[in-house]
Amino acid sequence: MITLETIAATGVFQVAWLMIALPALVAGLLLVSGKFFDRGGHWLAVAASSASFVLAFWMFIEMLGADPEHRAVSLPLFDWIQTGSWTVSAGLQIDQLSILFAMLITGVGSLIHLYSVGYMAHDDRRRRFFAYLNLFVAAMLLLVLANDYLVLFVGWEGVGLASYLLIGFWQHKPSAAAAAKKAFVMNRVGDLGLSMAVMSMLALIGSSSFEAVNAAASKLSPGWATAIGLFLLLGAVGKSAQVPLQGWLLDAMEGPTPVSALIHAATMVTAGVYLVVRSHEIFQMSEVASTAVVIVGAVTLLFGAWIGTSKDDIKKVLAGSTMSQIGYMMLAAGIGPAGYAFAIFHLLTHGFFKANMFLGAGSVMHAMNDDVDMRHYGALAKVMRVTFLTFAMGYLAIIGFPFFAGYFSKDHIIEAAFGHSAWAGVAALLGAGITAFYMTRLMLMTFFGEKRWREGVHPHESPKTMTIPLIILGFFSIIGGALMNFWIQEWLEPATGGHPHELTLVPTLVGWLTMAVVAAGVAISWFVFGAKPVPDAAPASGNFFTVMGRNDLFGDTVNDVLVVQPTMLAARGVVVADHKVLDGGFGGLATAFAGISTQVRKLQNGQVRTYALTMAIGVVAVGVVMILSQLG
């Protein structure tokens, strides 16, 4: 076990809080400023997010320059809660893990801010939109930079709130409002898990700071380690849309596309992975909890991929794909020290290529008058060169084409999965094949084949503010993997305790196998969707896999039957009980007391002689009690 040693903050690290404060301040300013910032407010938001990125990058450079033992920095801010025997102090922990997250959030976040300037140009609530985006960035940074689970929880709730506001941003659409509510409710279930975990820590360890919890983790009883691990997992499952709390992510695509890219692909949904990796000391203490993480990851990666194969809505395909890829990260995080670095590695590369593809999808929708049905696309490769090329980079990255970003990170996970157990390995390998299948389908239906455009649609390339972020993200989709491949394990070692593995560029047996499976997936997809014209409407299908996939594997139905209906039933029961039993009971009780009260009041008749008599009786009573207590 390696315990992370932190040093006191100096230099730029002393102002690390500005990273959070700047976007938070701008968010507040934009929300309260009224019309004043309607015209230029969005640039202020872009500036705040970029400034945070500059700060994060600066700190990263400083950390690179320091020797590995002195990279992690802690910055105490103030004593937050001080009561009885425990104190919660709010502070920041900038270590190898959190700085990577900070850069991803602010970097990708800034690009998405920039993209949104173009995307939301015609929305009359643009100022509010950017305020929410900045609020999200601030909350997410607080989440990853906190040094205490309770402070993390504040950020955790903050991103939940921002996500709710952004999914439901187009609140005039009932579907968006419903999706926002769904996301919020399902996230609450996860939040319950996290809050139970924090409460358990406070009760057992007396502190919720990472330092204290990590130090005390090995002394926890196995039962409690498992319980806390499972509570944390429940929190992670809710936030990261993993089975069984996956249902909200697909609906969340009702939000504006930049939101889908920022929150529901690159950043917020990875918070669960962050939580698991951050709590590695606890998961290492419990075989049950870490196996549960692996199972959740494996199931979700297949589940999401399955959904991805049968959707016609381009954003929903990408949403299914996101679930699936986060499943990979969870799987890696559950494997243990061997997997932590790979989980984070894949998280970062995924952040690049998924944000790239989401923004690409947004660009396509922009061109197609906000139509999301891929059956109405086709042959867009020629009219939207930049979008097509950048999207293709993302595509090659996600299927794991050699030397693209996803190739490195995903292959490592598949190998580690085989190292864990055969079934996990097979699940990961199968997932890679399905990923290749549905992503190829998406490419073929969108960019190739015949034009199936609706009338009055004249696709055109998007404006510069939208394509420049695409180009940057496309570039990182290519080199992101190679850039970090030989470096990230050693970098993360002090923070996650994983031991570096020897890596070579020559694929191993598993690597070759993966490539074969991926090639098979691409080939099958081409035979099914590329070789013959795509039907204009989704063909009726009795195929079990298709029906299941189109209906999100009946996740909503399952939720409905297992949770919603019993809850509604219980709620109705409670209402009835409230009216009949409680109201009746308490009403009766109140009436009874009121009756007593009215009787006793008669003694208060305003006559001094009665009062004096009462006092005299009281004196006698006092004497009697005194004597009785002497006897007793």
Added chain:
Amino acid sequence: MNIATPTFEWLQLAPVLTVLLVACFGVVVEAVAPRAYRFVLQVSLVVLGLLAALGLLAVNYANESVGILAEGAVALDRPTYLIWGALLVFGLLSILLFAERKLDNGVSAFAASAASIPGSVSETDSSAARHEHTEVFPLALFSLSGMMVFASATDLITAFVALEVMSLPLYLLSGMARRRRLLSQEAALKYFLLGSMSSAFFLFGMALIYGYAGSFDYKAIDAAVFTPTYGHGLLLTGAALMAVGLLFKIGAVPFHNWVPDVYVGAPTPVTGFMAITTKLAAVGATARFFFVALGADRWSWQPLLAAVALVTMIVGVVLALTQTDIKRLLAYSSVSHAGFILVAVVGATVATTSNYTSSVASIIFYLLAYGFATVAAFAVVTMVRDAAGEANDITSWAGLGQKNPVIAAAFAIVMLSFAGIPLTGGFIGKWEVFTAAWQGGYSWLVVAGVIASLIAAYVYLKVIVSMFFAAPAEGVSVGKAGLVTLVPVGVGAIASIYLGIFPGPVMDVVTAASIFLR
């Protein structure tokens, strides 16, 4: 024959002496200053005098000067510092209410000429001349000085004199309401008669205890408990009779009958003043008498106080249920709070450990929370008015939230604090007194206390519901008050929340004052 010069610690007693001196000076002002200037002069005297006393208290506190002063008559220890400080702060806040003149056409809440017969020509004349009784300010200060000594007395004679000094001005003040004068005068007379009766019991108890111990000094009584000279019965009877006198001032059942009538009859600012300060002083004196003088014999008096606490809590909340007058409701509420405080006195937990506060500390915290809520509550009561003056009927408070949301919210906050809802000072206070009693082995009393506070919540929530969810009552409005009223409202409401959310700093100070000096 040698006669030793009595020592008198002028500096340490300076806070009390300042209040007394300023009160005397106020009498001089009444005598020599022209009528037109008296009001301003008196108010400034009160404010400056009380601030000066607070300053002197703070200086002594910083010097950590503690000890038994004035030839064993007064104990200056940490609880005394806190009680004196609280008396001065709450005294200042509630005497500020005396100075409100904006609410009632430019005159104060006191009768133009208290000596005139209600309805007589002389009353009409003095009202028309817009006369005011500015004597109320020195009277309140005299009372306050008595309270300060009462709470810190370690000698029965001193305690008795202080008791009278504190009570006599209050009897007078109660009878000076400008409106509904007959009610006010009746209340004053009742208060005086019953108060005299209770003083008689107190005095009788003193005599018996002197007979037992041969001394008025608490320390000597304590020593006599260890090495008894006479029969135990003398001590018990004496303690019981003194308890009657003390419990009367606290307003505990069955010695509470005066509370509702006097609270309703007295001018509302006076009600606010005595609701807080009398209770503070009387509880301080009670705790000191029982803990210091009779601490070694606690097995004798604990059951008595436990029974009184139980009855007081229950009668207080049950009677509050059916009240239709807001001042009467607050009166019964004050009775029930006396019960909750007695719960901690019964516990008599002496040691402060890291987990538990002592009885004394918890009592002081409870009184702070209660005091802030009370001062704001009575200040709001003075503001809600109709054509005939204060609208005290609860039905006329309906819909207050729509008429003045800020004042209604402040009142709701202090109601929640009275009810002991979490995140208010009242909750922490109840928590502390209950843990103190639990530590002292009175768990059954704690259970009863929790049940009583549940019933009490219904009382207060009913008022809140009526203020915010009922149709506004006709003809009632929230008067435009001056700062002298708004400051107590604001301070009370904010402090109620502050004590509930950040009890830490205050709790630290209070727990440092966990035992009485012997």
